[in-house]
Each structure stands twice: as structure tokens, then as C-alpha cells.
Amino acid sequence: MAAKDLDRVRVVLNLPPAMKGRLDLAAERRGVSIKALIKVWVGDKLDRIPDLD
Structure with missing residues (x-):
């Protein structure tokens, strides 16, 4: 994998409501x-x- 491929990664987090509140x-x-x-x-x-x- 080239360095350019590691520049940015999009991640989707589906957090439980309690965790979202704590964050x-x-x-x-x-x-x-x-x-x-x-x-x-x-x-x-x-x-x-x-x-x-």
C-alpha cells in the first residue's frame, strides 16, 4: 500500500446513545x-x- 493510500481514512461509528452522551x-x-x-x-x-x- 502506497503512503498516499494512508493519508486519509473515513470511518463510520454507530455508537450507542449512552456512549454518544459520554463523548x-x-x-x-x-x-x-x-x-x-x-x-x-x-x-x-x-x-x-x-x-x-
């Missing part, structure tokens, strides 16, 4: 959108995978 509150506390909150969380998880360096 709303967490994003509001941080002053960001749910999308931004999820992107940072995923980025942090990917940074911890040693094979991706």
Missing part, C-alpha cells in the same frame, strides 16, 4: 468536537504501536 460531555469539557476527540484518541493509540514507526 459529548468529554468533548464539551475539553472545548473540542467529538470528531476531534476521537481523532486524538485514535492517534494516541496508533502512536503506541511500535511497528508503525
